[in-house]
Amino acid sequence: MTGASTADRAGRPIRVGLDVGGTKIDAVAVDPSGAIRGRLRRPTGWGDDAVVESIVTAVKALAEENGFPLADVGSVGIGIPGLVDAETGRVDHAVNLGVESLDLAVRAELALGVPFRVENDVKAAALGAAVLSGVAGSMAYLNLGTGVAAGIVIDGRIWRGARGTAGEVGHLSVDPRGRLCGCGQYGCVETFCGGGALAKAWGRPGTLPIRDIFDAADAGDPHAVSLRDDLHHGAAAAVRVLVLSADVERVVIGGGLTALGDRLENGLRAALHAGAEASPFMRSLRLDERIELLPAGSPAAAFGAALVGASTTEKEIVPHG
């Protein structure tokens, strides 16, 4: 598990974690025992200033609603989409937040006088999911949302790789003749099981397009059946690459598409099972037994951010003035 910095937390027992998404911030306060003492959701602002402001407001509201003074907050961790420099706390290309380049940790620290650390949202969620799922050793967190990405946690630490790309399985091309991906390649895993790509391929209006696809598939619509198959097979491909490359003990699945619950889980299990049928080697990996879905409304992402906020590693010590 990630170690807490005693220096940062001396006399300030609360660790705050924020999962900053395109529409809302999920915030939790974690007490010294590791229990979540309070949680709230607030809307996210658009653009640099509004994002910083909504983060500051969320921390203040969390303290107020849960009856602890701001002076009790020893650290704040933020999980946010985009390219994150975990050492400096800078965020680039968070397009869903209207952020091109933002010194988030520096600006938030100035506003609140509390040390901030920033991490990519999927990597932070991976850490939270690892702890909440009680998986020891190695695990991967596969986020199936608008896009697809994974985070790998080994012995309680996020494994970034040399340049932070570890776990970017969404852009593994598994079918060079497949659909064009936003990244410029064809047939990426994300074009099969990303909510955005599936909604685009479905092409019909509706606020819950993936649910619509499943409902239409249940009713026998052949286009919907094929897209539903794509989703299950794409997610299965992601699970396979995570286990075959990192041999993670467990793949925990989160993200917006997990709202499909059993419909997703059963289909994914069936796809993993079918994919392994002809291969004694793949059967021996028991992939279908190594997946689990995060429960709906799980605080894993915000909780993971709180762990990131309180963490210091030899390589990543950031001085807070």
Ligand SMILES: [Zn+2]
């Ligand atoms: Zn791609």
